[in-house]
Amino acid sequence: MVSPTIGGVMVMGHRGTAKSTAVRALAAMLPPIKAVAGCPYSCAPERTAGLCERCTSPDGKKAPVKATTVTIPVPVVDLPLGATEDRVCGTLDIERALTQGVQAFAPGLLARANRGFLYIDEVNLLEDHLVDVLLDVAASGTNVVEREGISIRHPARFVLVGSGNPEEGDLRPQLLDRFGLHARITTITEVEERVEIVRRRRAYDADPFAFAANWDKETAKLQRKIKGAQKRLPDVVLPDSVLYKIAELCVKLEIDGHRGELTLSRTATALAAFEGHNEVKLDDVRRIAILALRHRLRKDPLETQDDAVRIERAVEEVLA
Numbered sequence: 615m616v617s618p619t620i621g622g623v624m625v626m627g628h629r630g631t632a633k634s635t636a637v638r639a640l641a642a643m644l645p646p647i648k649a650v651a652g653c654p655y656s657c658a659p660e661r662t663a664g665l666c667e668r669c670t671s672p673d674g675k676k677a678p679v680k681a682t683t684v685t686i687p688v689p690v691v692d693l694p695l696g697a698t699e700d701r702v703c704g705t706l707d708i709e710r711a712l713t714q715g716v717q718a719f720a721p722g723l724l725a726r727a728n729r730g731f732l733y734i735d736e737v738n739l740l741e742d743h744l745v746d747v748l749l750d751v752a753a754s755g756t757n758v759v760e761r762e763g764i765s766i767r768h769p770a771r772f773v774l775v776g777s778g779n780p781e782e783g784d785l786r787p788q789l790l791d792r793f794g795l796h797a798r799i800t801t802i803t804e805v806e807e808r809v810e811i812v813r814r815r816r817a818y819d820a821d822p823f824a825f826a827a828n829w830d831k832e833t834a835k836l837q838r839k840i841k842g843a844q845k846r847l848p849d850v851v852l853p854d855s856v857l858y859k860i861a862e863l864c865v866k867l868e869i870d871g872h873r874g875e876l877t878l879s880r881t882a883t884a885l886a887a888f889e890g891h892n893e894v895k896l897d898d899v900r901r902i903a904i905l906a907l908r909h910r911l912r913k914d915p916l917e918t919q920d921d922a923v924r925i926e927r928a929v930e931e932v933l934a
């Protein structure tokens with residue numbers, strides 16, 4: 615929410631641990647956004663770049679000055695498991711082709727997700743080629759569709775959130791590597807906490823509005839913190855001394871490629887901004903190291919140590 619450049623998150627965990635509940639709550643945590651009315655891509659009226667063709671003025675720069683704007687919640691789009699590539703990327707508008715004889719584009723889910731979040735439950739069961747397309751678009755921020763005689767490109771800047779159950783298999787490592795962060799969620803074993811979950815759920819079921827109202831203050835506090843972090847982010851300094859430690863950590867863990875360092879630096883910067891700091895400290899790196907590196911460790915069949923423990927040890931040695 616603070617820094618979309620981190621590259622999204624893959625959440626692996628047991629069933630029924632509130633993964634989807636948490637993702638669906640994202641929109642309420644972010645301030646509503648202004649969009650050009652009627653634009654299928656929810657283009658930002660105040661933006662000067664990254665707009666769709668219709669919203670770009672003839673000089674190629676701005677949304678039309680007279681565009682009517684609407685205020686909408688940040689989009690959170692669910693990608694169902696059986697979705698076809700046409701439904702995801704968009705395709706020829708068959709209805710208009712048949713009734714009006716015109717070639718028009720029917721935008722897909724990627725269009726709706728522009729400026730928001732795209733959530734894929736059970737991403738590990740999705741066909742590899744579709745995951746590949748999604749990760750490509752998420753990284754480039756543009757969806758290019760070329761089929762049935764139409765050729766169109768439109769903005770598709772979204773944060774990809776995937777979730778899945780490890781019992782059903784993992785994603786291929788090369789796909790996993792392209793998710794910024796990898797979180798693991800396990801079932802809570804503390805009886806006290808389990809009871810609290812049931813109590814809260816029962817309170818919600820009994821009266822959803824009263825339940826939400828009860829948490830209004832907390833929600834508003836978190837919203838302010840996120841908004842403050844988004845504003846602060848561009849000014850947060852990443853000192854060279856911390857950057858060197860980040861690179862040393864990746865060398866120590868023999869991480870292939872350089873996404874490890876990039877994600878560590880972006881995430882530590884976002885965390886510093888979230889905590890209200892203007893400079894990244896080693897402690898920020900320490901706190902996000904497992905999230906940013908777990909899925910980038912080389913798989914060694916002879917390695918007996920848990921991945922998280924391996925990272926913790928390396929962190930202690932390098933960041934000491």
Ligand SMILES: Nc1ncnc2c1ncn2[C@@H]1O[C@H](COP(=O)(O)OP(=O)(O)OP(=O)(O)O)[C@@H](O)[C@H]1O
Pocket residue numbers: 628629630631632633634635636735778779811814815
């Ligand atoms: N930590 C928690 N706090 C509050 N509610 C929780 C928590 N864990 C689970 N729940 C409740 O458990 C139910 C299952 O949650 P949800 O459907 O979000 O899980 P999930 O992890 O997405 O499951 P699946 O992997 O099967 O899709 C929901 O009713 C949710 O309210």
